[in-house]
Amino acid sequence: MCRQWGGERVCPDCLARFAQPVPRCTRCALDVPHGVRVCGACLAAPPPFERSLAALDYAFPWDGLITRFKFHDGLDLAGMFVQRMLVAHSADRAAHPDAPQPTWLLPVPLSAGRVRERGYNQAWELARRLARALRCPADAGLLLRVKDTLHQVALPVERRAANVRGAFAVEPRRRDELRGHVVAVVDDVVTSGATAAEIGRVLLQAGAAQVHVWTLARTPRPQDR
Numbered sequence: 001m002c003r004q005w006g007g008e009r010v011c012p013d014c015l016a017r018f019a020q021p022v023p024r025c026t027r028c029a030l031d032v033p034h035g036v037r038v039c040g041a042c043l044a045a046p047p048p049f050e051r052s053l054a055a056l057d058y059a060f061p062w063d064g065l066i067t068r069f070k071f072h073d074g075l076d077l078a079g080m081f082v083q084r085m086l087v088a089h090s091a092d093r094a095a096h097p098d099a100p101q102p103t104w105l106l107p108v109p110l111s112a113g114r115v116r117e118r119g120y121n122q123a124w125e126l127a128r129r130l131a132r133a134l135r136c137p138a139d140a141g142l143l144l145r146v147k148d149t150l151h152q153v154a155l156p157v158e159r160r161a162a163n164v165r166g167a168f169a170v171e172p173r174r175r176d177e178l179r180g181h182v183v184a185v186v187d188d189v190v191t192s193g194a195t196a197a198e199i200g201r202v203l204l205q206a207g208a209a210q211v212h213v214w215t216l217a218r219t220p221r222p223q224d225r
Contacts, residue, residue, distance in 0.1 A: 009080040029054035029218045048200035049211040054218035055084040058189050070122045081216050082129040102184035105131045105138040109145040127186035144169050160194035168199050170206040179207035184214045191219040
């Protein structure tokens with residue numbers, strides 16, 4: 001960022017410049033014009049999750065900060081990132097007061113190898129802090145990754161759904177804990193939505209009443225970058 005001195009990890013001037021809220025589709029969190037609730041793509045082919053929430057676009061300067069957080073022990077950024085997600089959540093509640101609120105927060109799970117490589121799951125670092133602030137239960141063991149996959153970012157968009165198919169499952173001894181609940185899946189970045197869609201299907205099959213997707217950053221459409 002600008003490297004100004006301040007009490008916060010990112011200074012107020014940078015937040016004012018780079019973290020301005022924008023209207024987003026309530027289903028996929030992509031930018032939409034003012035007054036539009038659901039984008040055309042989600043109207044034509046609704047995803048298997050009911051709502052999406054994104055704090056930021058995955059663009060400068062957030063992309064570099066998220067890379068540091070995710071791959072380079074940047075856990076000092078977690079609190080600031082969670083604060084941006086809480087701001088987005090508060091704005092969403094104000095705009096849609098009748099929308100059901102999650103009763104579970106579940107991080108997108110990493111494979112055991114990736115957790116060993118990084119030392120932590122960045123989605124869990126966000127989810128557990130969000131849960132504490134919102135007084136909502138979070139659990140890193142309820143949703144499992146049962147198949148290691150290639151990094152989604154390394155694949156063309158058309159191959160990403162196939163890459164994550166069958167990669168997730170609900171802990172079989174705990175399926176009843178999800179039945180009838182509104183579940184928010186927490187991740188750092190949503191790009192194509194393929195991972196979120198696969199997890200949404202798994203959670204609905206396990207009996208969840210609704211699945212929401214909460215992400216720190218949403219990758220814009222290619223023409224919007």
